[in-house]
Amino acid sequence: MPAPKLDRALVLHVAKLSSLSLSDAEADRFADELARIVRYVEQLDGVDTTDVAATAHVLLDRMPLREDALRPCLSHEAALSQAPQVEADGFAVPTFVE
Numbered sequence: 001m002p003a004p005k006l007d008r009a010l011v012l013h014v015a016k017l018s019s020l021s022l023s024d025a026e027a028d029r030f031a032d033e034l035a036r037i038v039r040y041v042e043q044l045d046g047v048d049t050t051d052v053a054a055t056a057h058v059l060l061d062r063m064p065l066r067e068d069a070l071r072p073c074l075s076h077e078a079a080l081s082q083a084p085q086v087e088a089d090g091f092a093v094p095t096f097v098e
Contacts, residue, residue, distance in 0.1 A: 006034050006035045076089075
């Protein structure tokens, strides 16, 4: 399935889904910038990666790994002490998905 055309209408649709308000100039600018990013990424489809081994991290061979160790941290009570609202023994947050 081909990707949808990345134009002003798509940017405004995503902005609406994200509850963002964009001016006409911002919508036009983002449409142009995102379209350029997509065109660049599409160029990568032409790169032959047949002999490139899959990796989870590009610097995996240079990443020193550390042992997991317990360290002192905030108690449950201390963490909640500065919360604006506590509910069910945890942080209360406003509903954002109905």
